[in-house]
Amino acid sequence: MNKSVTVLLSTIWVHCFFSSVALASPSSDMVDALNAQVLRVQVKHNNGSQGLGSAVVIAKSQVVTNCHVVKDAHDVSVMVNGVPHVATGVKADWHHDLCILTVAKLDAPIAKMGASKNLQYETPVFTIGYPDKTTEPVNTFGVVKGIFPMDDSVVIRATSPFRLGASGGGVFDDTGTLVGIITLKSRGNQAHYYYMPVEWVQALMDKPAQVLGAKTEKPFWAAMDKERPYFMQVVQPCVSQDWKSLLTVSLEWVSHEPNTAESWFYLAMAEYETKAYEKATEHFNKALSLNEGHRQATEYLSKINEKTASARVAINQLALLD
Known part of the structure; x- marks a missing residue:
């Protein structure tokens, strides 16, 4: 080469x-x-x-x-x-x-x-x-x-x-x-x-x-960023942890390819990273409905369950202190 x-x-x-x-x-x-x-x-x-x-x-x-x-x-x-x-x-x-x-x-x-x-x-x-x-x-x-x-x-x-x-x-x-x-x-x-x-x-x-x-x-794959497929456009904001940009690209991806599991997965990832856990849960589940073998969506849902469970425990402990 x-x-x-x-x-x-x-x-x-x-x-x-x-x-x-x-x-x-x-x-x-x-x-x-x-x-x-x-x-x-x-x-x-x-x-x-x-x-x-x-x-x-x-x-x-x-x-x-x-x-x-x-x-x-x-x-x-x-x-x-x-x-x-x-x-x-x-x-x-x-x-x-x-x-x-x-x-x-x-x-x-x-x-x-x-x-x-x-x-x-x-x-x-x-x-x-x-x-x-x-x-x-x-x-x-x-x-x-x-x-x-x-x-x-x-x-x-x-x-x-x-x-x-x-x-x-x-x-x-x-x-x-x-x-x-x-x-x-x-x-x-x-x-x-x-x-x-x-x-x-x-x-x-x-x-x-x-x-x-x-x-x-x-x-x-050698085109300018905005001319590349969405699965390539999401990479840079993901790597740089620019979750707002990832959210923007993913929303556009979902609007153009609503039947693609990956579009919902990346949207849910952006929502997860911005702590919009309810929306993230909905959209990770949407990705799984389109592709039940999407292991990474399942892993993120487990993380959300752990976070929400920990939050409930903390709230209960505060209530006991009161």
């Missing part, structure tokens, strides 16, 4: 809370088989620099990667058993940061695609990619922690970590089905990790291929 992409990715902030990781446990035979479906990508850019990434085999002579991996490239190849195979064309969805490369005579097993929008919170997942300069695939494990509806599918957040160079690799569920494409992470030691859905990949497969180096566009 080139330096400009590294800087761009580093501008995306972490969310304001972190959850424990429950690990998926696929068999070693399954992991070995899936590793062969993910390939290393080598890129030569127009400015003379070189970059690295990952890609998933999705059809005969076709692999999918992130567009930011192949941006401004004049030569792209994927490695199969140490042998480079040159990409001759690209199907690009720059807005969603997904590019399908045409690689003639590619001999590698094809990944089975699932349905990202059918994922549930806490679903075990694991990633396969080629971070840094490694020549062997690296596996990481975690669970789904965020599902954000967008453009007829969902953007996925999970706790399975990855490093630069893994962009374009795959995220699989514990049945070995491809459910997402590694794309970006927030900065910091407690980074959050985001994946693009397979539905966007499937839609892109029907588009015509272009030559490499065709016109590029910025992905949605």
Whole structure:
């Protein structure tokens, strides 16, 4: 990955809370088989620099990667058993940061695609990619922690970590089905990790291929703050503990996406932090009504119960003193 992409990715902030990781446990035979479906990508850019990434085999002579991996490239190849195979064309969805490369005579097993929008919170997942300069695939494990509806599918957040160079690799569920494409992470030691859905990949497969180096566009996650999806707009006020700003953004989010659990969750969080516990309780419950597996909403409701119970005890003690 080139330096400009590294800087761009580093501008995306972490969310304001972190959850424990429950690990998926696929068999070693399954992991070995899936590793062969993910390939290393080598890129030569127009400015003379070189970059690295990952890609998933999705059809005969076709692999999918992130567009930011192949941006401004004049030569792209994927490695199969140490042998480079040159990409001759690209199907690009720059807005969603997904590019399908045409690689003639590619001999590698094809990944089975699932349905990202059918994922549930806490679903075990694991990633396969080629971070840094490694020549062997690296596996990481975690669970789904965020599902954000967008453009007829969902953007996925999970706790399975990855490093630069893994962009374009795959995220699989514990049945070995491809459910997402590694794309970006927030900065910091407690980074959050985001994946693009397979539905966007499937839609892109029907588009015509272009030559490499065709016109590029910025992905949605690189837009100005107010033009980003709401699930990205809430991050900065959350990190900076600017609860009034979080309340403003969340109210707007709820008005535009009233059937999204996350919009109600962030609204309730802002209300909780401003001690509007009655409203927070109502809206955490609303989030749970839309997604009963939203563990963080349940955790906040427990905190509210503890606070209100403590307040009742204090009031009773004062009454006894009187």
